[in-house]
Amino acid sequence: MRTAIGIDVGGTKIKAVCASEKGEVLKRVAELTPSNNVNEKLVSILKGLVSPDVTGICFGVAGVIDRKRGVVLESPNIPGINNMPIKEIFEKEFSLPVIVENDANAYAYGEKWVGTGKGFENFVAITLGTGLGSGLIYKGRLFQGAMEAGHMVVEPHGRFCTCGSFGCLESYVSGRAVVDRAVTLLEEGANSMLREYQNGNFYKITPEVIYKSAFDGDTLSRDIFREAGTYLGIGIANLINLFSPEAVILGGGLIGAWDLFIEELKTEVSKRALEPLAENVEILKTTFYEDGGSIGAAGLVFHLAGEK
Numbered sequence: 001m002r003t004a005i006g007i008d009v010g011g012t013k014i015k016a017v018c019a020s021e022k023g024e025v026l027k028r029v030a031e032l033t034p035s036n037n038v039n040e041k042l043v044s045i046l047k048g049l050v051s052p053d054v055t056g057i058c059f060g061v062a063g064v065i066d067r068k069r070g071v072v073l074e075s076p077n078i079p080g081i082n083n084m085p086i087k088e089i090f091e092k093e094f095s096l097p098v099i100v101e102n103d104a105n106a107y108a109y110g111e112k113w114v115g116t117g118k119g120f121e122n123f124v125a126i127t128l129g130t131g132l133g134s135g136l137i138y139k140g141r142l143f144q145g146a147m148e149a150g151h152m153v154v155e156p157h158g159r160f161c162t163c164g165s166f167g168c169l170e171s172y173v174s175g176r177a178v179v180d181r182a183v184t185l186l187e188e189g190a191n192s193m194l195r196e197y198q199n200g201n202f203y204k205i206t207p208e209v210i211y212k213s214a215f216d217g218d219t220l221s222r223d224i225f226r227e228a229g230t231y232l233g234i235g236i237a238n239l240i241n242l243f244s245p246e247a248v249i250l251g252g253g254l255i256g257a258w259d260l261f262i263e264e265l266k267t268e269v270s271k272r273a274l275e276p277l278a279e280n281v282e283i284l285k286t287t288f289y290e291d292g293g294s295i296g297a298a299g300l301v302f303h304l305a306g307e308k
């Protein structure tokens with residue numbers, strides 16, 4: 001049986017799967033991303049997954065990708081991987097074809113291959129993690145461009161973004177954004193359950209803590225997610241006006257907060273997207289728990305091999 005390895009290299013975790021051509025996951029591994037020697041960690045994970053059935057390896061990495069050379073040109077969350085010749089190193093190490101793709105693009109392909117996007121030919125997938133990633137499936141195929149919707153400006157004089165610009169969608173809607181917002185409001189003296197977190201050390205708050213407090217009724221936490229929903233709605237309205245997708249699929253580590261932002265998101269979409277386009281788009285929640293990016297990367301090994 002032909003298999004492929006997909007490896008999602010994130011700022012916090014490295015998640016890898018070995019999958020069949022039908023998209024069944026045969027093996028999975030998840031480990032924390034080390035602060036240095038990422039390369040060695042990747043080799044040891046891959047050694048545990050490689051077998052004679054494996055036909056190729058695809059890396060999904062956050063950042064701008066040079067696909068031809070298989071290099072990540074700029075990865076804000078994993079500086080250790082910047083300019084590393086991934087394709088060259090791993091093709092030599094494992095004698096297998098290696099593909100390097102953006103992590104959110106790989107995730108979008110995962111949705112198309114075996115996820116919520118299976119029945120659609122045109123959709124945008126958005127992944128809410130530490131940052132905000134996005135990918136586009138157009139006419140059933142992955143658009144292999146930047147598709148960095150996280151750096152779409154939604155507020156011209158808005159918050160500073162890690163990319164160097166101001167008012168990017170990611171500065172309002174991402175794990176990092178909700179934590180920054182909570183810390184700022186707490187520093188200003190806002191009243192919240194979050195204040196008691198870790199004996200008052202609210203600098204250690206995580207996005208999960210904020211959405212759990214919101215579900216427990218904390219007003220400040222609820223407001224933070226409502227505001228994120230409004231901005232995400234603005235971003236999605238722009239994407240709908242550009243691409244007229246059949247669906248927008250949302251996933252990633254923050255998707256558990258869906259009920260906290262979806263109402264504001266949909267209100268904003270109906271206010272801002274062109275009516276005939278907004279009426280025909282479905283906004284859907286992923287069914288992947290954590291593996292969407294790595295499964296999609298494995299799928300790209302089969303998909304791109306078929307296109308050559």
Ligand SMILES: [Zn+2]
Nearest residue numbers: 151161163168
């Ligand atoms: Zn930005």
